[in-house]
Amino acid sequence: MENWEKKILIADDEPDILEIIQYNLNAEGYTVYTARDGDEALTKARQIQPDLIILDIMMPKRNGVEVCEILRTQPRFKDTLIIFLTALSDESSQLKGLDTGADDYVNKPISPKLLVSRVNALFRRITKTQETGHGVLKLNNLVIDPIQFLVRVDDKEIALAKKEFELLYLLASKPGRVFLRNEILNEVWGNEVIVGDRTIDVHIRKIRQKLGLDCITTVKGVGYKFDL
Amino acid sequence: MENWEKKILIADDEPDILEIIQYNLNAEGYTVYTARDGDEALTKARQIQPDLIILDIMMPKRNGVEVCEILRTQPRFKDTLIIFLTALSDESSQLKGLDTGADDYVNKPISPKLLVSRVNALFRRITKTQETGHGVLKLNNLVIDPIQFLVRVDDKEIALAKKEFELLYLLASKPGRVFLRNEILNEVWGNEVIVGDRTIDVHIRKIRQKLGLDCITTVKGVGYKFDL
DNA sequence: AATTGCCCTTAACAATTTCATAATTGGTGC
DNA sequence: GCACCAATTATGAAATTGTTAAGGGCAATT
Numbered sequence A, B: 001m002e003n004w005e006k007k008i009l010i011a012d013d014e015p016d017i018l019e020i021i022q023y024n025l026n027a028e029g030y031t032v033y034t035a036r037d038g039d040e041a042l043t044k045a046r047q048i049q050p051d052l053i054i055l056d057i058m059m060p061k062r063n064g065v066e067v068c069e070i071l072r073t074q075p076r077f078k079d080t081l082i083i084f085l086t087a088l089s090d091e092s093s094q095l096k097g098l099d100t101g102a103d104d105y106v107n108k109p110i111s112p113k114l115l116v117s118r119v120n121a122l123f124r125r126i127t128k129t130q131e132t133g134h135g136v137l138k139l140n141n142l143v144i145d146p147i148q149f150l151v152r153v154d155d156k157e158i159a160l161a162k163k164e165f166e167l168l169y170l171l172a173s174k175p176g177r178v179f180l181r182n183e184i185l186n187e188v189w190g191n192e193v194i195v196g197d198r199t200i201d202v203h204i205r206k207i208r209q210k211l212g213l214d215c216i217t218t219v220k221g222v223g224y225k226f227d228l
Numbered sequence C: 001a002a003t004t005g006c007c008c009t010t011a012a013c014a015a016t017t018t019c020a021t022a023a024t025t026g027g028t029g030c
Numbered sequence D: 001g002c003a004c005c006a007a008t009t010a011t012g013a014a015a016t017t018g019t020t021a022a023g024g025g026c027a028a029t030t
Helices: A015-027 A038-048 A064-073 A091-099 A112-126 A162-173 A181-189 A198-211 B015-027 B038-048 B064-072 B091-099 B112-129 B162-173 B181-189 B198-211
Strands: A007-011 A031-035 A052-055 A081-086 A104-107 A136-139 A142-145 A150-153 A156-158 A178-180 A216-219 A223-226 B007-011 B031-035 B052-055 B081-086 B104-107 B137-139 B142-145 B150-153 B156-158 B178-180 B216-219 B223-226
Touching (some): A015 A031, A015 A112, A031 A038, A052 A064, A064 A081, A081 A091, A081 A112, A091 A104, A104 A112, A136 A162, A142 A162, A162 A198, A162 A223, A178 A181, A181 A223, B007 B015, B007 B038, B015 B031, B015 B112, B038 B052, B052 B064, B064 B091, B081 B112, B137 B162, B142 B162, B162 B181, B162 B223, B181 B223, B198 B216
Parallel strands (some): A007 A031, A007 A052, A081 A104, B007 B031
Antiparallel strands (some): A150 A156, A178 A223, A216 A223, B137 B142, B142 B150, B216 B223
16 A cells, blocks of 8 residues: 555756655655756656656746646646646636646645645545556555566465456456456457357456455346456 | 536535635536535535535534545545635645545635636546546435446445346436336337336336335336436 | 477356246225 | 236246366477
């Protein structure tokens, strides 16, 4: 339940502020990166694909609003959280900032604690069904990593076969949602391949067996769903 | 694409503020309800199951923080957005508010436009995150979710069979409207299939039984309708 | 090249659940 | 009391899923 994998990028041209914020967010368990101007912010954002970007508005090279606008046009940053942190407290600036697609607009000066609280509040909202970065799913004590192709339950690594893995990954990608048998066939087996009805059941069974968890629920006549 | 189905509950003891905010949120397409004290806020929240609750902190009967704490302990309000709107601008109040589980903390006075922008920002993030609440029916204490294929009554999850679910969903999709038996047969069973008349009755019975609610009214000689 | 082992699929059967029908009961209006 | 309609109950058939076992195919190993 730690924030260890959560990456935050802070862009501000005042080194003092960068340092203070970085320190406080670090203490909370976040991994923090910094940038000193708009261009650097864009570059680093693309490098590290952060979960949250805190942008000062008045920065050299490119101001924060421009950075935000650019980021929001790119699909990979569509779901990235953005907070404006700025000394500009007038109404039109705030309106513009929020309407640009930011998730919060905070006025300087602000106490580090308060900022951390706001950051936590934002993450609290979306962390529910979060996929951390590159397709790694983490749901409580269950980790599903399609890159390393491994599944962990309470730090115990469990080997799954390919189909089993794909099936589990599909279900776990949208916890709670019911996948129709046809959907599963299309996603995991592909539209062309034709397999019998029992094939899915057998794989479900093996997954349940190997994981030792009761995390897959049957919805009779409909399909299956992943539920913690 | 409109905010028409989004319900917002505002709780404040100052009628002027209620009116101004209500007007502005209405203009944006939201459906707005109001409450004048903490108890009323709780009551109305349970009645209308809003998507967002804007809470003044200093209110009669129960203050906003208490209301928020109570709501957050109940699963049905786990995903409900909460904004504190208050004249208390000191740091400890803000910290306490955000840590209670609120999603935003806004100081009075605030321009209506800015508030609307913040509300929009919150909704923008939510609908993006938790997959279009497409087809999820919320009627007071009853939630019918065809994606998760579950029905909740007062936080109790109830498992329905396929036909039962489809039938309930059909009726609940237009509360108050009477569905003729033929309509029901066509929608749920399809035009081709031919089943006896009593089949519908039996399923209605099971739904009533499982829900434990008297929400389906019989219209003799005509059909059935959903009413809460 | 043969063997081994694992993965995937299928088949067969058991267990469970759902669904439709029939029969019975209860209420309401004429 | 009769006719009608819906609610209820019971029941068996049908559909769906769980479970187990077994065989084919592919890849790695010997």
